[in-house]
Amino acid sequence: MDSPGALEVLAIRTGMDHKLSSLAKSQAWARELHRVFCMQGGDTDVSYAKNSEASACAISLSKPLLAEAIRSMKLFEGEASLRIADLGCATGANTVSTVEFVVHKLRERYEAECTRVPEFEAFFADLPSNDFNSLFQLLLPSFDVKKRPYFVAGVPGSFYGRLFPAGKLHLAVSLNSLHWLSRIPEAVLDRQSPAWNNGRVWIDGAKQEVVDAYAAQSEEDLDNFLLCRQSEIVEGGVLFLLMAGRPSLQRPENQLNDEDTRAKHPFTIIDQAWSDLVDEGSLHEEARDMFNIPAYMRSIEEVKRAFGKCKGFEIKSIEYLKLIEHSKRKQEDCLRDPVSYGRAKANLVQSGLRPLIEAHLGLTFTEKLFKRFERRVSEDISLLHKICFYGLIVVSAIRK
Numbered sequence: 001m002d003s004p005g006a007l008e009v010l011a012i013r014t015g016m017d018h019k020l021s022s023l024a025k026s027q028a029w030a031r032e033l034h035r036v037f038c039m040q041g042g043d044t045d046v047s048y049a050k051n052s053e054a055s056a057c058a059i060s061l062s063k064p065l066l067a068e069a070i071r072s073m074k075l076f077e078g079e080a081s082l083r084i085a086d087l088g089c090a091t092g093a094n095t096v097s098t099v100e101f102v103v104h105k106l107r108e109r110y111e112a113e114c115t116r117v118p119e120f121e122a123f124f125a126d127l128p129s130n131d132f133n134s135l136f137q138l139l140l141p142s143f144d145v146k147k148r149p150y151f152v153a154g155v156p157g158s159f160y161g162r163l164f165p166a167g168k169l170h171l172a173v174s175l176n177s178l179h180w181l182s183r184i185p186e187a188v189l190d191r192q193s194p195a196w197n198n199g200r201v202w203i204d205g206a207k208q209e210v211v212d213a214y215a216a217q218s219e220e221d222l223d224n225f226l227l228c229r230q231s232e233i234v235e236g237g238v239l240f241l242l243m244a245g246r247p248s249l250q251r252p253e254n255q256l257n258d259e260d261t262r263a264k265h266p267f268t269i270i271d272q273a274w275s276d277l278v279d280e281g282s283l284h285e286e287a288r289d290m291f292n293i294p295a296y297m298r299s300i301e302e303v304k305r306a307f308g309k310c311k312g313f314e315i316k317s318i319e320y321l322k323l324i325e326h327s328k329r330k331q332e333d334c335l336r337d338p339v340s341y342g343r344a345k346a347n348l349v350q351s352g353l354r355p356l357i358e359a360h361l362g363l364t365f366t367e368k369l370f371k372r373f374e375r376r377v378s379e380d381i382s383l384l385h386k387i388c389f390y391g392l393i394v395v396s397a398i399r400k
């Protein structure tokens, strides 16, 4: 049985009279995001494992840069084992295939250039609520080190803090994860603050104070992330980052490139779905105003600035890439079957946001919200014609 969210508890206590003035105080999860945030686990239709195709495409797009980073990496001759970390690993095919790619590429180099090939250790790191059990099950079939030539360990914790002892890692990757902030900026939840983000659940198109609060949180987070990795990665080791981002010089209030992308982006559609429920009286507006999506798309300049402050890394390459939502053929399939498209898109957004929204709204309202999302997508034919792009920032850096 799912436990009720703060809103549901309140609704039950007050006989469905949504008096939510104390909701702010009861939203402990918002300040303790690292305890509840995760992708949807398991292998249902809404699980991340079944909805990570876009992330897989992003990884494929960045792979030549990862391969190049490994090709030019210093080799650590004499080390008994090489230690690799995947920071924000989630679970599913992407998680395993990325580490296998890294181990394979490193092994190739050691075989070609050294007298001895070290053993490999892979650390899968994510927040404690991540579905590590499913991940371990995926790794299970080949616990024979000959079939899967690396040792594995799960590391629960936030990558905005220290996860490893000093000088532990030779290579760390973080893929499709760093756009998630460590917390929702407090000011955007505070009705007394000019940065209170009332009327919406995300930053795109929000007022300046909201944008500033998100940008400040993003800066603090990336600074902390880099400081921690500076301690954990050995000199000559590689840090490879792939995160959702925005083009160079694009203002932070415009998180999503062009108008079509904005109209079709899951975060803006979910914003509208919240408003639908508020407008029709199903949901108290305060329940919406006390929720914000903790995601921020950085620009290349913001990422470079953080590296500049950290001083522990030399950036070898940094690029902005654009990922198209799907092919022309898939677009035509969607137009032929908008209902299935709506469901697929609702599944996708649930795979990333459901655990968080359920912690806030409880099961009943969460179901309602995603149903509304699905309806919005499948009923708006103009939306189906639009092409949506996801912006990505890829950085490869060496620990100095």
Ligand SMILES: C[S@@+](CC[C@H](N)C(=O)[O-])C[C@H]1O[C@@H](n2cnc3c(N)ncnc32)[C@H](O)[C@@H]1O
Pocket (backbone or CB within 6 Å): 034, 037, 038, 039, 052, 055, 056, 059, 087, 088, 089, 090, 091, 094, 095, 125, 126, 127, 130, 157, 158, 159, 160, 174, 175, 176, 177, 178, 180, 181, 182
């Ligand atoms: C979209 S998934 C990416 C999973 C995988 N790397 C991929 O590319 O398919 C983002 C992951 O980052 C994790 N994450 C978000 N914030 C985190 C944090 N502060 N510390 C560790 N992991 C975090 C989430 O729990 C989630 O599993």
